Amino acid sequence: MVATPVGNLADISQRALDALKMADAILCEDTRVTTKLLRHYGISNQLFPLHDHNEQDRTPALIERLRQGQCLALVSDAGTPIVSDPGYRLVRAAQEADIAITSLPGANxxxxxxxxxxxxxxxxxxxxxxxxxxxxxxxxxxxxxxxxxxxxxxxxxxxxxxxxxxxxxxxxxxxxxxxxxxxxxxxxxxxxxxxxxxxxxxxxxxxxxxxxxxxxxxxGPPAAEDTGAQELDQTLLDALKTHSVKDAAALVAGIVNLPKRTVYNRALELAKQKRG
Missing domain, CATH: 3.30.950.10 (Tetrapyrrole methylase, C-terminal domain)
Structure with missing residues (x-):
C-alpha cells in the first residue's frame, strides 16, 4: 500500500516512488489520476483500475498473481490507501492467504x-x-x-x-x-x-x-460542562417510574431526538442498575 499526495505532488516519499517503479503492476482507483502522478516523476508501469465496483470480482485473480510471487502496489487517487478508499477487500484476502503486505506511510x-x-x-x-x-x-x-x-x-x-x-x-x-x-x-x-x-x-x-x-x-468534542448524558439519564429515570423500559425509551427518544435503539439500551442499563 503506497500513500500518494493529497494535492501537492511534492508530498511523496522516495521510498514510495521506488515502490511504484519496481512493482510488477500498480492498482489504482482511476488510471487518469495516477497517470498524472507517474508522468510527473517519469515512471512507466502497468496500471489496473481497482475501485468499489470491481474490487470484489478482481480480488481472486490478484491474489493468484501475488501467490505466484508478483509484487503489486496499491494506491488511491490521493492519500493513504484504504482510508475511505478501495482496497480493504483485497488486503483482507491477502492477509487470509498469508501473503506479505506492507504500507508505505505518507499523506493523509x-x-x-x-x-x-x-x-x-x-x-x-x-x-x-x-x-x-x-x-x-x-x-x-x-x-x-x-x-x-x-x-x-x-x-x-x-x-x-x-x-x-x-x-x-x-x-x-x-x-x-x-x-x-x-x-x-x-x-x-x-x-x-x-x-x-x-x-x-x-x-x-x-x-x-x-x-x-x-x-x-x-x-470538536463536547464542552466539559456538557450535561447531555446526565439529562438523558434523569429523563429516563423519571419515565421509568411510570413506564416499562420499552415505553420509557420510546417516549424519551422522541423528546431528546436520539435513535430509539440507543435510548432503549441505556434505559435497559438504568433499569438493571435500579433493580440491583
Whole structure:
C-alpha cells in the first residue's frame, strides 16, 4: 500500500516512488489520476483500475498473481490507501492467504486537517463520508447519543463541496450552534484554507462563500460542562417510574431526538442498575 499526495505532488516519499517503479503492476482507483502522478516523476508501469465496483470480482485473480510471487502496489487517487478508499477487500484476502503486505506511510487529508484545525487532537475519530439524506441525521444523532454516554473526541469526515452546507446545518441541529468545528479546503494545494469557528460561524461563512475543492470537516468534542448524558439519564429515570423500559425509551427518544435503539439500551442499563 503506497500513500500518494493529497494535492501537492511534492508530498511523496522516495521510498514510495521506488515502490511504484519496481512493482510488477500498480492498482489504482482511476488510471487518469495516477497517470498524472507517474508522468510527473517519469515512471512507466502497468496500471489496473481497482475501485468499489470491481474490487470484489478482481480480488481472486490478484491474489493468484501475488501467490505466484508478483509484487503489486496499491494506491488511491490521493492519500493513504484504504482510508475511505478501495482496497480493504483485497488486503483482507491477502492477509487470509498469508501473503506479505506492507504500507508505505505518507499523506493523509484527515490527519493533515486535524493538525491544522486547532481542535483537540487526542482522541479523534475518522468517519469517512457522512451518509446522504435522512440517514445523515440518524448518523449524527447516534454520535450525539454516544457523547451522552461518554464519548469525547474530535470527529472527522470527508465531504463534497455541494453537500457541505447541508451537512453543517444538520450538525447544528444535532450538536448545537455553538459547537466548535473546522473545515479544511484544498489541503496542501495553492489555495489551502482552514476555516475555524462554531458550527453557526461556518454556516454563515459558507452561505456567503460557496465551498470549492476537496473538503475535510472536523467537529470538536463536547464542552466539559456538557450535561447531555446526565439529562438523558434523569429523563429516563423519571419515565421509568411510570413506564416499562420499552415505553420509557420510546417516549424519551422522541423528546431528546436520539435513535430509539440507543435510548432503549441505556434505559435497559438504568433499569438493571435500579433493580440491583
Amino acid at each position: 487529508a484527515a490527519v493533515t486537517a486535524l493538525t491544522l484545525s486547532g481542535l483537540p487532537p487526542i482522541p479523534f475519530m475518522f468517519l469517512g463520508f457522512p451518509p446522504r439524506g435522512e440517514a445523515r441525521r440518524h448518523s449524527f444523532a447516534a454520535l450525539r447519543a454516544a457523547e451522552q454516554a461518554g464519548l469525547a473526541a474530535t470527529l472527522i469526515w470527508y465531504e463534497s463541496p455541494h453537500r457541505l452546507l447541508e451537512t453543517l446545518k444538520t450538525q447544528q441541529q444535532v450538536f448545537g450552534a455553538d459547537r466548535p468545528a473546522a473545515v479544511g479546503r484544498e489541503l496542501t494545494k495553492h489555495f489551502e484554507e482552514m476555516i475555524r469557528g462554531s458550527l453557526a460561524d461556518l454556516i454563515a461563512h459558507f452561505e456567503e462563500t460557496a465551498p470549492r475543492g476537496e473538503i475535510t470537516l472536523l467537529l
